[in-house]
Amino acid sequence: MGDVFKALADPTRRTILDELTARDGQTLFEICGRLTTNHGLTSSRQAVSQHLDVLERAGLVETRREGRYKFHHINTDPLEPIIERWLRRRTTCGSD
Amino acid sequence: MAEEEDDVRIRLTSVLVDDQDRALRFYTEILGFEKKHDVPLGEDRWLTVVSPDDPDGVELLLEPSGHPAAKPFKDALVADGIPFTQFAVDDVRKEYDRLRDLGVRFTQEPTTMGQTTTAVLDDTCGNLIQLAHQS
Known part of the structure; x- marks a missing residue:
């Protein structure tokens, strides 16, 4: 989970995820x-490429090679544990 | 200082193409340019196309990419989705629909950023080409 928070700590990386959510x-x-x-x-471009590497190592971005092109996709799976750990639990408590 | 006839002008620009025959087909039959010059020159040809709207305007040279440095250069640009050059159209979305129906592969669908709408296509000759219009 540490990698995820580190990846999300940077505003440019968060913006990259915003744009990958848009398309x-x-x-x-x-x-x-x-x-x-x-x-x-x-x-x-090099800095953005490095940001993408950080996001990819955290599992938040996946790259897909299609022929000669390389596409970047968002993967929100690593965010699930955050929801499980705090948000869902709070919801459960609230419904008690 | 410079007389008008001394002004530097752009009369020719070029793309490095993997295959001149295939390039001529794509740039004329698909993109819609017209052939202007086709002259044998050594192993290759001096092959240019122009916009049908402006046959005396800027020529695009379909230049063979035989130099050993050309392939790694082109491959690296394509992998990162970087277009080699840009062509103007009246309406990127309309042109996108037309070209996609003809089987053209796009690496970027029409996107409006600020005043400019762009899309990026594969020219089948080793290049990505950006289409653009200003709103």
């Missing part, structure tokens, strides 16, 4: 374009 399955080029034009972020 899942993007090339590095599209992600960079969206960060620049939709959010005014000026991270270099």
Whole structure:
């Protein structure tokens, strides 16, 4: 779970996940374009690539090679334990 | 200082294509350019296309990508989804629908960012090409 929180601690990485929620399955080029034009972020392509590596190591982003292209997909599975640990439990308590 | 005839102008631009025959088919039959020059030149051809709206305008040279550095360069751009160049259209969404019906593969569906709408397609000759219009 530590990797997930570390990955989410950075605002640019959270914004990348926002944009992958808006459209899942993007090339590095599209992600960079969206960060620049939709959010005014000026991270270099290399910096964005490194952010994606962190997200991928945390399991929040998966890459898919399709032929010669590489697409990035969001994976929210690593967020489930957070819900299980705090949110669902609170809901259960509240319903007692 | 410079006389008008001395001004630098863009008359020709180029894409590096894996196969000139296939490129000519894609750029004319699919994208809709017209062939302008097709002249044998050594092992290859001096092969250019133009926009049908502007036959005397900028020519696009379909240049063979035979240099050993070309393939790794092109492959790396394609893997990251980076277009080699950009063409203008009146309406990206309309052109996207038309081209997709013709079997063209897009790596980025039409997306509006600010004033610009873009999409990115595969030219089947080793390049990604961006289509764009300004709103």
